[in-house]
Amino acid sequence: MEVAETVESVRALVQAARNKGKTIGLVPTMGALHIGHISLIEAAEKKCDFIVVSIFVNPTQFGPGEDFEKYPRPLEADLKICREAGVDVVFAPTVEEMYTSENVTWVNVEKLTESLCGRFRPTHFRGVTTVCAKLFNIVVPDVAFFGQKDAQQAIVIKRMVADLNMPLEIVICPTVRQHDGLAVSSRNKYLTEEQKKDAALIYKSLQRCRKMIEAGITDTRKITTQMRKILSRASLIKIEYVSVVDAETLQSTDRIAGKVLAAVAVKIGPARLIDNILVDSNK
């Protein structure tokens, strides 16, 4: 496995693979790799010949007061995970390598970034789309892999790729969960054992949503009220949003119809956690 720290070196490594006729898969990450990331790498290996994992804690997607400084950066452990998972190249640039001069160019996806997390993190998705555009232009992958856990991110990136005719395919992989349902996340490391137990309520609230929709309930407020009730069992959970929205437009609706995304964001202690499920109300 090669570790590239510069744009030039990762490009050379990818070009050499491409010259051998290999297809390129990119798994963009912020490091602190866990079994969720490993499932993305495995999906990439099934579909592509040559796997690049980028590890970059992107400052432009963190807002003021967020956890950019303290976000975990266990590079050696991450490299070990990548090596064992059969990754070909890890691209781990510095902030200076990625943003060489004052960055004045932004890729903005409007509308889809206004609801859910976008309401609480107004510059977050601009940072995500801009750094993904950069990574796609640097690595030039055939396919890039993202997790369903960041559902809004997945939809926003897919839309960016379609709108800007980016020549790659985006694959969204299922959320990986612990036995108690908690979605695996690098930010779970911020939690105490007690807080982790509380965090399991997030998935419980999403399951309740699914059951209510499957039982034919279409009143969105009735559903989110029940979800909030479940979350409020843990007094230390601070709810940011509990939303059931159209799965394509991410717009909220009073009445559930078609495919919907149930999404939750909460704060538990120092951690902001998000999770979601897709439910087809027609089924």
Place this chain on the structure above:
Amino acid sequence: MEVAETVESVRALVQAARNKGKTIGLVPTMGALHIGHISLIEAAEKKCDFIVVSIFVNPTQFGPGEDFEKYPRPLEADLKICREAGVDVVFAPTVEEMYTSENVTWVNVEKLTESLCGRFRPTHFRGVTTVCAKLFNIVVPDVAFFGQKDAQQAIVIKRMVADLNMPLEIVICPTVRQHDGLAVSSRNKYLTEEQKKDAALIYKSLQRCRKMIEAGITDTRKITTQMRKILSRASLIKIEYVSVVDAETLQSTDRIAGKVLAAVAVKIGPARLIDNILVDSNK
């Protein structure tokens, strides 16, 4: 010469050329081709093996009340010019092919787009950078060629490519002028013979600027006052701006220093005309 009307077909033609080891040059245009465009095609042919000219009157770079509707679209004449110039592929998509659904993704270059034309056409450069990002992603050229006549556009696109790590080179080609100095432009077609004579004053004002700087004058206002005087010889010229700005940042300065861009935008009858020169005040 092939004419491709769809993203898929131009991609297939370019891929076939690339598979033969050819380098790809792109000349993005809005059609109504003239000797300025031909000079771009010739520059592309010197540097690249396979030349793609795109012809697309891009609606998103026109503001309300601008000339999108009446912008000339002489496709047959354009194709003849391309054929005679040795172009390999003309990419001439419809608006629907380029913007398949409601476009919500924009590439924004901040700061550099705020001065000069950006002050008068606030959504123009957003449209330019977005459509160029799309064209670059569709054609995936090694080099793209633009004219110095659209100086701010050239600087903005170069910055977008650098900031987003787009994997191509941008080449800026010199402005092509008539004998009387008028910069060749598709919008010159809007002018009567009388108005064309008036339009020649634009380049005269720029030449005066160069002479004053060469004579050691550093007071920007002194220079722009003289330039305005020359332009005011034609009573029908309406000045939009007469600016001497830093050639890199496009910021105005009271005192000329280093490399500057002298830029003029005027309205003559139905035409909005722009022109510029680069002057190195250190020489």
